[in-house]
Each structure stands twice: as C-alpha cells, then as structure tokens.
Amino acid sequence: MSSTDTSSNPLLRMEGIHKWFGKVHALEGVDFQVDKAEAVGLVGDNGAGKSTLIKVVSGYHRASKGKIFFENKEVKINSPKDARALGVETVYQEQALALHLSISRNIFMGREPSKTLGFLAKKVMDEESMDALSSIGLKLRSPDIPVATLSGGERQGVAIARALHFEAKLVILDEPTMALSVKEVQEVLDFVRELKNKGIAVIFITHNLHHVYTVSDRIFVLVHGKKLTDISTKDTTVDELSKIIVRGTMGEKTLKEEGIE
Amino acid sequence: MKKALLVLFIVGLALSFGFLLGCAKEKPAEEAAEAVTKPGEGMYFRLVTHGGDDPFWAVVQQGMRDAADELGCRADIDLAGGDLANQQKKFEESVASKPDGIAVVINDGTAWDKPVADALAAGIPVIGINNDDTEGPAGNKRLCYIGQNERRAGYMIGLAVFSAGKAKGVNMAKAHVAMAAEVPGAAYATVRALGVKDAMAEFGIKSFEMIDAGGLEMTTVESRQTSYLVAHPETTFMFGAGGICTDRLTSSLKNAGKAAGEVLAGGFDAAPGTVEGLKTDFLVASIDQQQYLQGYYAVYTLYLYKKFGLTPNIDTGGYLITKDNLGLIEELSGTYR
Amino acid sequence: MQGSKSKLTYSEGLTTPITFIAAVLIFAIFTPNHIFINPRNLGSIAKLTPDLGIVALGIGILMICGEFDLSIASVLPFCAYIFTLFVKNGMNPFVGYLILLPIGAAFGLFNGVLVVSTGLPSFIITLSTMMFWRGLLYGVSHMMPISILRYVPSESFFARMLIGQVGPIPVQVIWFIGFALLLGLILHRHKLGNWIFATGSNPQAARAMGINTAMVKIVCYMIIGVLCAFVSVMQSVRLGSFAATQGIGFELKAIAAVVVGGASLRGGVGRMLSIFLGVFIIQIVENGLILMQVPVFGVETFIGIAVVVFVILNNFLYRQASR
Numbered sequence: 001m002s003s004t005d006t007s008s009n010p011l012l013r014m015e016g017i018h019k020w021f022g023k024v025h026a027l028e029g030v031d032f033q034v035d036k037a038e039a040v041g042l043v044g045d046n047g048a049g050k051s052t053l054i055k056v057v058s059g060y061h062r063a064s065k066g067k068i069f070f071e072n073k074e075v076k077i078n079s080p081k082d083a084r085a086l087g088v089e090t091v092y093q094e095q096a097l098a099l100h101l102s103i104s105r106n107i108f109m110g111r112e113p114s115k116t117l118g119f120l121a122k123k124v125m126d127e128e129s130m131d132a133l134s135s136i137g138l139k140l141r142s143p144d145i146p147v148a149t150l151s152g153g154e155r156q157g158v159a160i161a162r163a164l165h166f167e168a169k170l171v172i173l174d175e176p177t178m179a180l181s182v183k184e185v186q187e188v189l190d191f192v193r194e195l196k197n198k199g200i201a202v203i204f205i206t207h208n209l210h211h212v213y214t215v216s217d218r219i220f221v222l223v224h225g226k227k228l229t230d231i232s233t234k235d236t237t238v239d240e241l242s243k244i245i246v247r248g249t250m251g252e253k254t255l256k257e258e259g260i261e
Numbered sequence: 262m263k264k265a266l267l268v269l270f271i272v273g274l275a276l277s278f279g280f281l282l283g284c285a286k287e288k289p290a291e292e293a294a295e296a297v298t299k300p301g302e303g304m305y306f307r308l309v310t311h312g313g314d315d316p317f318w319a320v321v322q323q324g325m326r327d328a329a330d331e332l333g334c335r336a337d338i339d340l341a342g343g344d345l346a347n348q349q350k351k352f353e354e355s356v357a358s359k360p361d362g363i364a365v366v367i368n369d370g371t372a373w374d375k376p377v378a379d380a381l382a383a384g385i386p387v388i389g390i391n392n393d394d395t396e397g398p399a400g401n402k403r404l405c406y407i408g409q410n411e412r413r414a415g416y417m418i419g420l421a422v423f424s425a426g427k428a429k430g431v432n433m434a435k436a437h438v439a440m441a442a443e444v445p446g447a448a449y450a451t452v453r454a455l456g457v458k459d460a461m462a463e464f465g466i467k468s469f470e471m472i473d474a475g476g477l478e479m480t481t482v483e484s485r486q487t488s489y490l491v492a493h494p495e496t497t498f499m500f501g502a503g504g505i506c507t508d509r510l511t512s513s514l515k516n517a518g519k520a521a522g523e524v525l526a527g528g529f530d531a532a533p534g535t536v537e538g539l540k541t542d543f544l545v546a547s548i549d550q551q552q553y554l555q556g557y558y559a560v561y562t563l564y565l566y567k568k569f570g571l572t573p574n575i576d577t578g579g580y581l582i583t584k585d586n587l588g589l590i591e592e593l594s595g596t597y598r
Numbered sequence: 599m600q601g602s603k604s605k606l607t608y609s610e611g612l613t614t615p616i617t618f619i620a621a622v623l624i625f626a627i628f629t630p631n632h633i634f635i636n637p638r639n640l641g642s643i644a645k646l647t648p649d650l651g652i653v654a655l656g657i658g659i660l661m662i663c664g665e666f667d668l669s670i671a672s673v674l675p676f677c678a679y680i681f682t683l684f685v686k687n688g689m690n691p692f693v694g695y696l697i698l699l700p701i702g703a704a705f706g707l708f709n710g711v712l713v714v715s716t717g718l719p720s721f722i723i724t725l726s727t728m729m730f731w732r733g734l735l736y737g738v739s740h741m742m743p744i745s746i747l748r749y750v751p752s753e754s755f756f757a758r759m760l761i762g763q764v765g766p767i768p769v770q771v772i773w774f775i776g777f778a779l780l781l782g783l784i785l786h787r788h789k790l791g792n793w794i795f796a797t798g799s800n801p802q803a804a805r806a807m808g809i810n811t812a813m814v815k816i817v818c819y820m821i822i823g824v825l826c827a828f829v830s831v832m833q834s835v836r837l838g839s840f841a842a843t844q845g846i847g848f849e850l851k852a853i854a855a856v857v858v859g860g861a862s863l864r865g866g867v868g869r870m871l872s873i874f875l876g877v878f879i880i881q882i883v884e885n886g887l888i889l890m891q892v893p894v895f896g897v898e899t900f901i902g903i904a905v906v907v908f909v910i911l912n913n914f915l916y917r918q919a920s921r
Contacts, residue, residue: 060806081808092806098799100866101792109796110807118789267716274730319741319842473897477843480649480833484881485897487642488888491633505843508743512836516642533745533839 009072011036011201012057012088012170017066019052019225026052028225029066034170039192039202041212041233043241044222045249050205053222054172057203058090059083071169089163093175096159097147104129104143107162132165133157136194153184160191170201177211189215209238223248299333306563307355308338308556309365310391311348317504317530317552321391324556334361336560343447345369352376362386362563367394367401368448378402386566390559391552392448404566407558409578411449414529414548415456417579421546422498422527423464431525433465437495441472441486441510442502450502453529457500466498474506482506486513490524501528504535507547511538531582531590539584540591549580549590613911614860614872618879625886633889641768643881645761648774651877652829654852655781656822658873661856662785663818664798664865665713665720670826670852672731673705674845677830679739682840685749691756698827705731706823710816728849741842750835761836770832774874777825782870794818799866854905855880880904 010033019027027049034040042050055061057068059080068075070086077083083090097106104125105112113121113128126143133140138157140150147155156176163171173192177185192215195202206212212219213233219241221228228248231241308325312318322338329336339355341348349372355363356379363380367373367389374394377387381402391408394400426436438461442450450471458469472489475481482505490496490513499514501507507528514524521542528535529548538544554577565571582590625634633639653670660667677698684694709727713720735741750757762769785791796804797811804811826845834840859876861868883904887897 080806084808090806092803096803096806098796098803098866100799101795105792105795109792109804110809112789112792114789119783119787120789120792122787267712322740323742475897476847478846478848479837479841479844480646481847484642484646484885485888487646488639488885491636491639491642492630492889492891505841508837508841516638516645518638532743532841533747534837536745537747537838 010034010069011038011071013069013072014053014057015067015069017053017056017068018064019049019056019061020064026225027056027063030222030225030227032220032227032230034201034203036169036201037196037199038218039196039204039216041216041219042203042205042222043207043209043212043219043245044228045207045245047224048222048249049225050222051174052225054090054174054203054205057083057170058088058172084166087167087169088172089166089168089170090172091156091159091163091174091176093178096162097155099148100146102144102146103133103140103150103158106147106158107132107165109162111166128165129161132161135198136161136164136191138191151184152180153187156180156184156188157191160188160195164195164198164200168200170203171195172203172205174205175207176204177206177208185211209241213238213241221245221248299331300568301329301332301334301564304332304334304361304564304567305358306334306336306362306364306560307358307360308336308390308559309348309352309355309363310338310340311343311345311366311368312338312340312391313342317550321552321556324553324558325560326556328557328560332560332564334560334564338556343444345372349373349376352380356380356383356385360385361567362388364388364390364407364559364563365403366391367403367406368392370394370396370400374401386563388559388562388566388572390555405562405572405574407562407575407577408555409550409552410576411452412456412459414550414579415453416459417456417581418500418527418529418546418548419457419460420463421581421583422500422525423460423466425545426498426525427464429522429525431497434467436466436497437468437470437493438466438498438500439470439472439489439493439496440500440502441474441482441489441506443474443477443482443505445471445473445502453502474509477505479505479509483509483513483516486510487516490514490517490519496524499524499526501526501535503528504530504532507538507544508532508534510535511541511543514543536587536591539582539587542584546581546583548578549582551577551580611860611869611872614858614869614875614879617858618875618882621879621882621886625882625889629886629889630891634886637766639885639889641766643878643885644771645768646770647878647881648770649829649833650848650851650855650881651774651874652777652832653822653825653848654855654877655777655870655873656818656825657852658856658859658861658868658870658876659781659785659794660815660818660822661853661861661863662798662865662868663794663815664801665815665818666724666853667709667819667822668721668724668849669705669709669728669731670822671845671847671849672728672735673702673823673826674830674833674848675840675842676705676731676735677702677827678834678840678844679735679744679842681831681834682744682746685746686744691750691754695756695831698831699824702823702825702827702830703820704823705826706820707816709823710819713819714812714815735842739840739842743842744840745838746834746840747838752835752838757835760832770836773828773832778870778874781821782874785868785870790814790817795866797865851880854901858905 013033015031017027017030030053044050052061056063059077059082062078068077075086107129108125113124115121129143136157138161147158176188192202204212204216216233218232220230221244229244318340325336325338339351341351352365363385365387380387387403389403389406393406393408440454440457444450454471461469475485486509501510507530510526510528511534525545526543527545527547531547531549535544535547539547558575562573626632657667680701681694681698685691709724713723764772785794793809793814796809797814801811833844855877856873858879859873861873880901884897884901887900
C-alpha cells in the first residue's frame with residue numbers, strides 16, 4: 001500500500017511551486033506529492049492556497065515557478081486538456097455538472113463519442129455511463145434522467161464516475177462533501193474508497209477534518225501558501241490536526257506582528 | 262484588454278458609419294463645386310416632424326434635400342417617431358438653434374399653439390406641414406400650411422372605390438367596408454377613416470369596421486388582413502389606411518382566395534405592391550399624397566418668406582392614381598413618390 | 599421520489615405539443631363555420647409563419663446556449679437591402695443568394711465576437727448592434743422601398759423555389775420544416791448540440807470539461823445570421839420589393855415564440871420541436887382570435903396573456919425539475 005512522504009516512486013510530485021496573482025504570493029515554494037492508490041487530504045483554512053494548488057495540477061492555472069513530475073517524468077501542465085491527457089481528473093465543487101443535461105450527456109461532456117460527421121453515438125454513451133456508475137457502486141435508473149433530479153450525493157457520484165471512466169490515474173476532489181446530508185457524505189466517502197481500491201490516487205480538499213481523516217492515508221496542511229505539515233493519518237488524530245492548523249494560522253500572524261520572520 | 266477591444270470596435274464602427282454616410286452624400290458635393298452662388302446660400306431651415314424610419318418620410322426628406330440643393334441652403338429634419346413629447350423637445354431645440362425658418366407638423370389641436378406663437382414672437386418664421394391644427398389658421402398662429410387634407414383624401418379614395426362598386430351594381434345597403442390601419446389609433450388613420458365614412462354616407466353604406474393590422478411589419482400586416490378577409494366573407498370594400506397596408510392588400514386578397522375585383526379595394530401611396538395591385542385590377546385606385554412636395558415646398562416656402570414675406574397655403578395632396586395613369590408613377594415608385 | 603421528479607421533467611417536453619394540439623382543436627371547433635381549418639386559411643398560416651419561424655429556430659438555439667440576439671430586426675432588412683442591390687445591378691439571383699448567406703454569417707460573427715470578447719450581457723450588446731445597423735441601413739438606403747419584381751418575377755424558378763407551391767402546400771413551410779429538422783438533429787443528436795446545452799446550463803462546467811464556450815456562442819450567432827439572410831431573400835421575393843420595415847418587431851416575437859416553445863430564458867433548456875410549434879402557436883392564436891371576430895383591438899392583449907401564461911407555466915415546471 002502507501003508509505004509516507006519519502007516514497008521513491010510517487011505518481012505526482014510537485015517541487016518548489018510558486019504562484020503569484022499580481023502581487024499576491026498565493027503559493028510559496030510548495031513541495032507536494034501523491035502516490036498511486038494513495039488518498040491525501042489537503043487541508044488548511046480559507047486563503048491557504050488549497051484551491052490554487054490543485055488548479056495548478058488540473059491545468060486551470062500555470063505555476064509561476066517550480067517543476068511538476070508525473071510518473072517520474074517532468075511535465076508541463078498548461079491547460080485542463082494537458083492535465084486530462086496525463087490522467088488527472090478534477091471533480092469541482094458545484095461546477096462539475098450541467099443540471100439540465102442527462103447523466104450520460106454530463107459524463108461525456110466535451111468528450112462525446114461520435115459516429116460520422118460528429119453525431120453522437122448514443123448507445124455507446126448510455127451503456128458506458130451505466131457501467132461507469134456501477135463501477136463505483138452507484139445504482140441509478142437510466143442514463144437519460146436529468147442530473148437535476150439526483151440528490152447531492154448522487155451528483156458527486158456521477159462526477160466521480162466521470163473521472164473514473166476516463167481512466168484517471170489521479171482524481172482531485174474539491175470539497176466533495178460540502179452541503180451534503182450525513183447519508184450523502186457516507187456515499188461520497190464510499191466512492192473515494194472505491195477509487196483507492198482501483199489503484200487510483202486521490203487528493204481530497206476539505207475543511208472537514210472528520211470526513212477526510214476517515215479515508216485519507218496522509219494529511220497535507222497548507223497555511224498562507226506554505227506547507228505546514230505533511231503527516232500520515234496513522235500518526236495523528238483529528239484533534240491534534242485541528243490544533244496544528246489553528247496554531248499554524250494564528251502562529252504565523254503573531255510571529256509576523258512581532259516583526260520576526 | 263477587453264475594454265480596449267471594445268473601444269477599438271466602437272471607433273471602427275463610427276468611422277465606417279461616417280464613411281458610408283459620406284458616400285451617400287456625395288452628389289451634392291459634386292454639384293457645389295460649380296461655384297455659382299445659389300439664392301438660398303447661408304440659410305438654414307429645420308423640419309420638425311413626427312415621422313419615423315419609413316418610406317413616406319424618406320420621400321419627404323428627398324423633397325427637402327432636393328429643394329435645399331437647388332437653393333444652396335441647408336436643411337435638416339427631425340423624426341420624432343410618433344412621440345409628441347419628443348417632437349416638442351425637438352421643436353424647442355430647433356428654436357434654440359436659431360434657424361431661418363421652421364416647418365412643423367401640427368398633429369395636435371392645442372399642444373402646438375404656444376410653442377409656435379413663442380417661436381414667432383422670437384422672430385423665427387414657422388409654417389405647418391403634413392398635418393394641421395383642426396381649426397386651421399384660427400387654431401394656430403403658423404404662417405401657412407403645406408400639406409394634404411387627410412379627410413378629403415379619405416373621401417376621394419372612398420368616392421373612387423364606391424363609384425366603381427356602383428358601376429358594378431353592388432348593393433350598397435348591404436355592403437360592408439373594412440379599413441386596415443397599421444396604427445389604428447393614430448391621427449392619420451382616424452382622419453382618413455372619417456373621410457371614407459363621408460363617402461359612405463353619400464352612397465348609403467352603413468357597415469364599417471377598422472382593422473388593427475399590427476404595425477409596420479409586412480408579414481404581420483398581410484397575415485392579419487388575410488385572417489380578417491377569411492373571417493368576414495361579407496366584406497365588399499376594403500381600404501388600406503396607410504402605405505404598408507395598401508401594399509399588402511393585393512397579397513391578402515389573393516391569400517383569402519379573392520379574384521381581382523371580387524372585393525373592391527383602394528388605399529394610399531404607391532409602394533411596389535400597390536403598383537402591382539393597380540396593374541392587376543386588385544386595387545381600384547390609390548391616393549398619392551405627394552409627400553415629396555411637402556418637403557420640397559416647405560423649404561421653398563420658408564426661403565420665399567425670408568426673401569419676400571410670402572406665405573402661401575399649398576394643398577399638396579390627393580392625387581388619385583389608377584391603372585390608367587400609372588405610367589410615370591411606376592417609374593418613380595420608390596424614389597420620388 | 600426520483601421517479602416522480604423525472605416524470606415531471608419529461609412532461610416539460612410535452613407542454614408545447616399539447617398546447618399546440620389544444621389550440622388547433624379549439625379554433626377548429628369554435629370558429630364560425632370552422633373556417634380555421636379552411637384550406638385557404640391554413641395555407642395562409644403555412645405561407646406566412648415561416649418568415650418569423652425560420653429565424654426563431656436560430657434564436658431558440660442561441661437562447662439554449664444562454665444568450666440573446668435582438669439584432670435580427672435590423673440584420674434581416676439589411677440583408678434584404680444587399681440582395682436587392684445585387685439583383686438590381688444585374689447579378690443572377692442564385693449567385694446573389696449564395697453570396698448573401700456568408701454575409702449573413704458575417705453579421706452573426708460580428709455579434710458573437712462582440713458578446714464573447716466583452717463579456718457584457720448579450721441583450722445589451724445586440725440591442726446596440728440592432729440600433730447601429732438600423733441607423734446604417736437608414737443612412738445608405740434612405741429607407742426607400744425598391745421594387746425587384748422585374749428581376750425576380752414570380753414565375754421564375756428562383757422565385758418558385760422560395761415562395762411557390764407544391765400542390766396545396768406553400769414551399770415556405772417546407773423550408774421551415776427542413777430547417778427545423780436539420781437544426782433539431784444538430785441540437786439533439788450532435789456533439790455541437792451537447793456543447794450548446796452544456797454552455798447554457800453551466801458554462802463553467804462546460805469550460806472545465808474542455809468545451810470552447812466562446813466558439814459555441816459565436817457559431818450560434820452565425821447560424822442566426824445565415825437564417826436571417828435566407829429569410830430576407832424569401833421575404834423580399836414574396837413582397838416583390840425591399841421594404842425598410844421588414845423584420846420590425848421580430849426580435850421580441852421570436853423570443854416570445856421560443857419561450858412559448860418551452861425554452862428557458864436562463865439557458866440550458868429547450869427542444870427544437872417545441873420551438874417549431876411555439877411559433878405556430880402564436881400565429882394560430884393571432885389568426886384564430888381574428889377569425890372568432892374578437893374585437894380586433896383586443897388581439898394584442900390576448901397574445902400578451904398567452905405568453906405570460908406560458909412563461910409562468912414553464913418556470914413552474916423548471917423549478918420542479920431542478921431544485
């Protein structure tokens with residue numbers, strides 16, 4: 001299974017990543033990595049840079065400085081297409097699905113299988129979307145029902161099934177349990193476990209330490225664009241993590257106020 | 262960057278617009294190069310109208326422009342688009358620009374009394390064109406009026422069409438008259454309808470209905486006229502209150518399955534469809550308002566007043582076009598008429 | 599719970615066909631002597647509805663992808679003017695026609711690029727372009743009508759191709775059906791159609807999935823431009839002239855027809871068949887009311903009521919379906 005951050009064969013390795021937005025230094029020399037079939041929880045308070053970091057991985061933003069290695073080869077990720085070509089799929093919070101469209105149209109959005117002249121291969125779309133759903137254990141009636149009729153947890157399932165279908169090697173989940181009921185949260189966490197079972201690496205961003213703790217192998221804490229700690233879940237508890245984060249966030253501030261650092 | 266693009270676009274658009282307008286105005290520039298001093302040089306006149314972007318007013322403007330070219334003066338026209346308040350504002354603006362004369366469409370019995378009187382008191386000559394105060398010179402101080410008597414025009418076309426009906430032996434007592442108007446509530450439609458009703462009285466016809474043709478859009482007008490004809494097979498006579506309704510009348514009659522002359526029809530202006538209708542006997546006659554003259558004589562009258570103090574009342578309207586005198590009209594249809 | 603919700607959304611696609619059938623039945627039964635179904639009357643409807651209808655199909659597609667186009671009211675007469683000039687200067691009407699279609703597309707391209715590059719609401723942008731082109735057309739044409747009957751006489755093949763009859767059926771309605779089928783296939787069975795729906799339903803998701811939403815919108819605007827060019831010729835040939843008032847009011851009538859046809863003003867929802875029927879419903883209501891001898895000043899009121907009722911109904915179903 002997985003090891004700690006000293007693995008010699010990581011799936012994704014990011015070295016010295018910096019990102020500036022104008023004068024704002026959003027990421028300050030972050031080193032981050034994920035192994036195959038490993039689930040890493042990316043946590044930190046608001047403005048820590050979690051979103052920015054994964055947007056660099058998924059091609060939404062380009063790193064200002066630093067190197068990215070995927071399967072031990074250096075790569076340049078300049079667009080979402082590049083990321084997807086590598087096998088990195090992102091499930092954005094609230095941004096993944098077009099509610100009015102059917103499940104199968106959503107799963108194949110932008111990557112529709114087609115016959116001659118670009119006409120949709122509907123049978124292929126329908127069959128493969130049902131397969132994708134069942135492979136993460138999601139049972140839905142038909143591929144034609146609009147996503148709007150699904151519950152929050154089911155919608156996340158569809159988004160994850162989409163990532164899975166396109167043979168993702170790494171799936172990034174941005175706040176997947178936000179605003180979900182208890183039952184729906186469990187469904188999503190089960191999907192994450194399924195992904196791991198299939199050997200797919202997962203990066204899980206969240207504010208909710210309880211959720212992420214139960215499925216992750218490691219927790220990576222970001223504070224003000226810098227890595228605070230990278231620790232295996234076996235070696236810590238939820239309470240301890242909270243304390244680390246709070247101290248890290250407050251501590252930085254206090255230290256800055258004192259004129260030190 | 263986005264905003265810069267937008268600015269560039271707008272500048273580009275403005276330049277091309279200006280260029281095209283310049284092209285459209287080429288002709289007068291060539292003539293002016295002849296260096297002969299024209300009688301009206303240096304004068305500036307304004308026409309303040311309630312007109313809009315339509316063929317009728319386009320011809321008025323053509324008359325205005327031709328007169329201005331001939332006289333060597335400048336003339337501008339305001340088209341307030343049927344909005345009385347807007348038109349009054351334009352009038353005030355015209356007065357403020359101190360022209361050598363203003364020609365205004367007096368389309369309301371009281372609203373123009375004071376503005377015109379004030380302008381005259383300020384030393385600006387004001388004449389009325391196209392539409393006049395209902396009480397004529399007694400109701401408004403305008404120096405004179407140039408235009409068509411709308412009610413008389415309605416009477417003339419009614420007379421022509423009903424006479425044709427009488428000649429065919431139509432039973433006048435049972436006859437039904439329908440009149441399609443682009444804007445039924447507007448002054449032109451109401452007054453022309455009154456004229457038609459005057460003619461009806463002479464022939465003993467009682468039944469009349471006004472139709473809302475739905476505006477200026479050709480297909481809507483055709484569709485509504487057709488629907489009416491299908492719904493009212495008892496229609497004996499049909500009129501178009503304005504140029505667009507008259508233009509579409511022939512097609513509407515055909516759509517409703519009427520043969521030429523089955524329903525006796527007439528209307529106003531000489532738009533292409535109307536000319537065809539006259540040629541093929543679907544229309545008995547049409548009234549040419551000779552609106553070219555309204556623009557043309559407006560400028561000339563203001564010029565002549567400036568020079569000699571003359572204030573003629575000119576009745577420009579009511580030229581009855583029939584199949585027989587179509588010749589010249591057809592040639593000029595779409596340009597001067 | 600899932601089952602009942604999906605039944606509602608399926609019925610969303612049925613409101614318009616049901617309304618269409620209801621309208622036809624009501625007027626067939628209640629008009630004096632059933633004149634509504636008199637072949638002349640139906641023929642007239644079939645002949646005149648496609649003017650608005652063909653363009654409304656394009657507007658519907660554009661609204662599904664989340665944007666508006668008000669400029670059709672000016673693009674249509676402008677294209678008619680250009681065609682008239684071509685023909686008056688001796689150009690073969692077929693050639694003029696073929697050249698006009700890409701010109702129409704160019705108008706659409708202009709709109710699309712402006713909307714996409716500025717990011718401003720398309721309602722405002724196309725309102726401006728509508729006024730701009732109207733002003734330009736006024737400047738160059740002086741709004742004079744131009745007769746083209748002698749260049750394109752009604753017996754000529756060109757005219758018959760556009761406004762003739764196939765037996766009792768006006769050719770216009772055949773074109774209308776043809777366009778509806780073609781555009782419907784693209785909208786519902788083609789990749790581009792999926793991109794159009796995705797762009798309208800959730801543009802961020804679409805972009806995240808690699809769909810070029812800017813290009814999709816521009817393509818939709820260009821489709822409308824081509825349709826405007828097509829209808830402008832069809833209409834001018836039928837009128838026998840260029841009339842500066844062609845197309846006035848189309849911009850709002852098209853939106854009304856599309857809304858009656860079940861598309862959402864917010865984008866992401868719509869069906870080609872329903873849009874097609876929506877145009878007819880408005881026309882049928884207008885025609886039927888006049889046939890029933892409703893006081894003619896009241897026709898506009900009824901059409902207004904009908905549109906409002908439909909918007910409320912569609913809104914209700916839309917909210918039931920999403921949540």
